[in-house]
Amino acid sequence: MMNASSGTAASSEPAAAFSTSEARAFARTFQAFLEWVASEQGDERNPVTALLHEWLGERAAESVVTRSYSPFEHVNVQTALNAWSTMPERSVRVEGVATPPHYGGLSLQQLMVGDGPPLRLTSPELIDLPDGPDSTLACLRSALMLVDSTDAGRYVVFVRGPSEHQPDLALEIVGLPVSHAQQILAELDHLRSRLNVYRGHLLDVQAGPTGMQLSFVSLPPVHRGDVILPEATLRRIERHAIGMAEHRDSLLAAGQHLKRGVLLYGPPGTGKTHTTRYIVSQMDGYTRFLMSGQALAAIGGVSTLARELEPSVLVMEDVDLVATDRSFTPNGNPVLFELLDAMDGAAADADLLFLLTTNRADLLEAALAARPGRVDVAVEIERPDADARRRLIELYAQHIPLAISEDEIDSAVTRTEGVTASFVKELLRRAVLNGLQDGADQVAGTHLEAAVEDLLDSSQRITRRLLGADADDLEPADPSLLQPATHAFVTGRGRRGTRFYYG
Structure with missing residues (x-):
């Protein structure tokens, strides 16, 4: 046989056969379809619709009222439902709703009229979601809550969890x-809101396919002595971040x-x-959100x-990396301006x-100068001076067996x-690696000296840049990336770069 459009011989090879699992899945779906057709022809209601009308009676004519939530609220909505269901003025019976594979989401309105695929009553489908750093909560994905209350009589709450076709969570x-x-x-x-499981915890924010995602995280404690900064610099940060928290009531008064x-x-x-981790660790009782990269687009x-x-x-870490990017935000504004709007x-x-x-x-x-007052203080974290480098060596060596003299440390500094x-x-x-390779029980001065030589070798220029050294060679920013400012910083030139002050 010839292909009419190309004049070439059409292939006589049969199409690739379905796999056994695919064939079985198709057979199950097709059987369910035939059952649905048969039930429609016999004017038979599916069991879900029949149950709803039996439970509600004349109340089935009332309108369906819906409230939607972001997917990250699923665990909080379930926490609320659990507390609400156990109140003495109401009894609640829960039924699961099973739909055919690969079928899109359902609404309560569809369930009421029986418009949709063949449905079955089943045990409620649950998804286990974190409700704390070390605990989880079983949450309903698709379930009918048949409510009988002393003040309102019978009604139905439908929990419609997030799905591929309906990414939001809904209560109907x-x-x-x-x-x-x-x-x-x-x-x-x-x-x-009152029982929100995120309150008071440390949370990592990620950008997922269905929007913002939150994860409970635990960070190792960071003590003040672990923050190697000039004392005046650290005090300035503490005063604005922690000090206001300590004097909250007096400031409001x-x-x-x-x-x-x-x-x-x-x-x-x-x-x-490292400094932000210290600040975060000192703010017990606060809900703390960690954001970086594409997650910054979720700032709203x-x-x-x-x-x-x-x-x-x-x-919000490394804001400069996405500050001018318009592709991450739904309205096309740069991430930095979304942040400033959120602060407003x-x-x-x-x-x-x-x-x-x-x-x-x-x-x-x-951008910051054009919106004065959004950032109250800008603090420069400079490269460490000689005293700070010595303190850093002591900090990072506190768990290392050392056999290094003061003169050898001075040389490295x-x-x-x-x-x-x-x-x-x-x-x-x-x-440490040099010592291990030598089979030594302690890290000696020669091992430290060899490490210094290695990192300062001319072939390690890129490595030094990756570790933050030689960063003054960075090209200046393109001023066209941001909108013109209506206000400006008063700037002064410091030994290690430009210092920014509010004027």
Whole structure:
């Protein structure tokens, strides 16, 4: 046989056969389809629709009222449902709803009219979600809650969990007048907020396919002595971040706002992230959000949640990497402007700390100066001086068996002028490796000296840059990346870069 369009001989090879599993899946789906056709022809209601009408009676004619939630709220909605269901004024019976494979999501309206695929009543489908750092909660994915209450009689709450076709979580109510259904949804929402499992925890924010995702995280404790910064610098950061938290009530009584923004800037590897970890560890009782990279695009949703769960801390790392990117946000605005809008939207008396870090303050200067007051203090984290480098060596060597003299440490400190904390950390690691390769029980001065030689070797130029050294060679930022500023920083030139002050 010839192909009419191309004139070539059509292939006589049969199409590739289905695998056994695919054939069985198709057979099950097709059988379910035939059963559905038969039930329709026989005017037979599916068991789900039949149950709803039996339970509601004449109330089945009431409108369906829906409230939607972001997927990360699933565990909070379930927590609210659990508390609400056990209240003495109501009894609740839960039935699961099974749909054919690969079928899209259902609404309660479809269940009421029986419009859709063949459905079955089954045990409720559950998904286990974290409700704390070391615990989980079984959450309903698709279930009918048949409610009988002393004040409202019978009605139905449908829990529709996130799915591929319907990414949002929804609660739907039928069997009540609209105003009464709204009251029930408001009661559940109040419980969701009051019992929110995220309150007071440390949370990592990620950007997922269905939107913002939150994970409970635990970080090793960071003590003040572990933060190697000039005392004046550390005190300035503590005063604005922690001090306001300690004097919250007195500040409010004096009519002072609590919302504050702190920017830590400086070369890569100087300890900005380490400093934020210290600040976060000191703010017990605060809900703390860690954000970086593409997760910064979720700043709008995170700031809304932070206001609900205040007091809160929002840590946004390396803001410069996505500050001007418009592709991450739904409305096409640069991420930095989304952040500034979020800071604008918080009430002055909201106990919120916005803690930002950047390697390139020059990329942020124009936008921050155009919106004065969003960042209250900008603190430069410089490369460590000789005293700080010595303290860093002592910090990173505290668990290392050393056989190194003071003169050998002095030599390493002198030769590493201009490096970063990350460089010193890697220096100690290489010294330990040198000792292990020599079969030594202790790290000697020769091992430290060899590590210094290795890292300062001319062939290690890229390595030094990756560890934050030689970062002054960075090309200047393109000023066209940000909108023109209507206000400006007063700037002065420091020994290790430009210092930024509010004027």
